[in-house]
Structures are given as C-alpha cells and as structure tokens.
Amino acid sequence: MKNRIFGLETEYGLIFTPHGKVYLPMEKILGYVFEGLIPNSWPSNAFLTNGARFYQDTGCHPEYATPECDQVFDAVVHDKAGERLLERCLPIAQKRLQEEGLSGDIYIYKNNTDSMGNTYGCHENYLMRRDIDFWKVTEQLIPFFVSRQIYTGAGKVLKIGGKSHYFISQRSQHIHEKTSSSTTSSRSIINTRDEPHADAEKYRRLHIIVGDSNMSEYATYLKVGTTAIILAMIEDKFFIDGLELDDPVKAMREISRDTTLKKRVRLEKGKELSAIEIQRVYLEKAKEYLSFVEDDPVSRDIVDRWEFVLDELSEDPARLDREIDWIAKKSLIESYMDKKGCGLDDSRVAMMDLQYHDINQDRGLYYLLNRSGLIECVATEEDIQRAIEMPPQSTRAKTRGDFIRFAKAKNRSYTVDWTYLKLNGYWEETILCMDPFSSENQRVNELIAAANVQQ
C-alpha cells in the first residue's frame, strides 16, 4: 500500500449519574478521568508513551487522537487502545468521587449523538500530496463518503414526526454542507482544515468529519482502508468520473434512512444509483487500479473484504451482523423487541441504542455481543494492550514515545506537540520532528545515549 500517514480522533460522550441529588459539573468529572491517566496533575492536553494525545475537546468531551499510523491495522488497534485507556480511568475516577463523599456512576460512550440532537465526532486524518487539485479531490470523494455509511454507519434510533426510525448512521443527519472549514457550526462532508503537521509544501491534511465512531474493528479497518485506497487512486490521477451527486447532503440523509439499502439517489446527470451501486463503481475502479500498481497483501485484503461486504449487503444486510455496527445493533434490538414484545419507541430500546457504545466492557452491549462470540474482530486483545504502551514503530510516533518514556524515567517535565519535543528548562533545545514518516530522530537518540553514559 502507498506510504501514507493516517490517524483517528475520537470524541467521547461523558455523563455522571449521581446516586443522590448532588450533580457535579462535567469539567470536574473530566478532571477525575484525566487524573486516572496522569496522576497528580490536571493536564487537559497530554501526549502519552504510545505517541497518542488525550485532551479535553470543545464541549467537555474526552478526546483521544491516535498516534501517526502508516498501517491500517495500526489505526484499528490504536483506536481501540484509546477506549481501553479511558476504561482504565473509570475506576480511578470513581474512587476519587468516593473520596469526596459523592456516589454515582460515570459513563463514557463512543457514539456521536445525545438525546437532544447534539453531536460530537470521529475525525479521520489522511496525509495527502499537496500538488493535487483539492477541488478534484473533493469531487472524487464526496459520492464515496456519502455512500460508505452502509458499512461504516453505527446505527441510530431517531424520532421523526413522533415516530421512531432506525437510521444507518449517527452523523448523517448532522451534515449540512458539501465542504466547509467549520467543524462545529456547519458540518460538512469534506472539511477543509489543513494542518499537515509536516512539510506543508509537500503535504496537506485531509480532515474528514463525516464518519461515525465505530465499535466494530472490522468497520474501522474498512473505513480507513478503503479511503486510503481511494486517495492513492486520486494521487495517481486514476479518476472515477460520472458519480457527482445532484444533492450530496440530501442523498446522505436518504441513504441513512433506508435500512433495506434499496434507495436510489440522484446523480447530477439524472441517473439514479443506490449506495451499494455507487460503492461498487469505486470498488471496481479500485481493483483495476491495483492491477496496475505493485501488488501488496494489505490492499488486496481490504479490497476482498470490501467486495465481501458489498456482496452480503446486496443479498441481505442482516448477514453482516458480526461485522458492521449498524447491523449488529439493529439485530440485537430486533431480538430484544421480539422477546419483550415492545416497539422501537420503547425507552429500553433507546437505552440499548446508547449502551451499545459503552466503553466499559462489563456494561457495553457491543462487548456483550463480543463476549458471546457474535462479533468479528480484526485485532486480538494482546494487540490492543500492546498499543496502550507502544507506538507504531515506523512513524514519528516512535520518536515521541521514546522521548516521553525517557523524560518520565529521568523525572523531567517536558513539552510535546505533534511536530516538536522539548525538555523543560531554558537551556534545553527544542527538537523539531517535521517528518511524520521518520521513526528515528538523531537528537533524541543522542539525548538518550548521553543520559545512559552519565549513568
């Protein structure tokens, strides 16, 4: 697969349910959660030894940004590692509550909407070549992002006109524009935020805010993998023409609303295609593209799974209840409604819709399914646990991880960002790391070696 850096940022939902009548401001709860991560301090922005970043997002959400990954598999395990890190903080935060004489439960959800219709996101970041016309990029990508929700959607029960419906995607109803620079007011299919954290003459950043947060590793793998292949095609000027949608924002909502996946959306040229048909055009073109470039097992695996998923979706979406979030959750909810004889508007169903995304593995319904052997995973728990400590070994994240581990061992305070590292102290130099593909930094190595000699 073409050399590329990608990463996922996930904003989590956070709520405290007191057992008594004492409510606490969310800032305070989030503070306790962060204490679980880094004891004795209250940093609202922390880089970790695995190269990832944890911070407080707008709206008081805990947010986890994976380290720079150059393998799709790494993006999957590092995204899961973020869940586990937060889960680990929960008992510590609960204990802090008790010490203050408060009792209640803290819940963290990896979803994208609350019951009032507020939304928070899962942002995908892909490093792209700067010299490609960005207008061409967006034109190529919009129909792809509009239609891929059929396998990346996380499912949502929504009341429309007093009646509950099951939607494919959590985010689709919150997207209002084709492209925009804002992430909070007019969310768009293509966001134009462009901070490459790398040589800006060579690279730009593609910041995608349209996707749902996924519990399913399989869905995350496909989400990042298929997008990376499409980007490689665009960079190699292997274009897909004729798929421009008449009204992408409307099409996105229409697709999200139809769980049978039969709905056809209108293209600019007047033709109508279903989301599966649009995805098939991309898939076939991707297969053609891959036959021209050097064969690699990762791209082949992504394309095989992509094809499998589209075939199954065409037959009967219910067949993917192990792989795809919206289908797994829908199948669970339908079994429950059958058993209880209740409808989609039952409050217990609304609870399931939320609790599927609980990152606490003892409570979360995704994890209940997983424990029962009903979920298809991509990584093992060992892979995920390793990613909690260990950065990807072939990107800049390794240097950052080495530096932070060193500073901690030496009990030195430090300042770190995506592109620089610095031990605190006016005499210390700032170490710049502008190349995200470089996993070794001579100055960091020298720093560590010198400290070892002094010992």
Add this chain to the structure above:
Amino acid sequence: MKKQDKKTEEKQESKEEASVEANPEVVEKGKKIKEDLDKVMDEIDDVLEENAEEFVKNYVQKGGE
C-alpha cells in the same frame, strides 16, 4: 380468494425449495447464532440500565469538535 390460495401455495413451494437447497453448514451456523443471541437476550436485562427513560433523557452533551 383463489388467487390468494395460489400465492400461498407458491410461497410454500418456494420455501420447500429453499430448504432443500439450504447448506446444512449454514443452517447449523444459523442455529448456533440464534442460540447465542438467545443467551445474550437472557443476559441483557442484567446489564441494561434500569430507569432507561430517565437515563436516556438525561444523556445530554454539549456539541463537540
């Protein structure tokens, strides 16, 4: 009426056909999934939050990003 009868007949026929063609492995797998899902249904009441209505209503976040 007659038309409806015919339809039902056709339906039954196609059902029989389907069961003849069904791959025993797939049927077995389907059965296993059904059993596993039944087990999940038994467990779900233990983990599902009580006061669902109240809980969901109170789940309000500030918008993010």
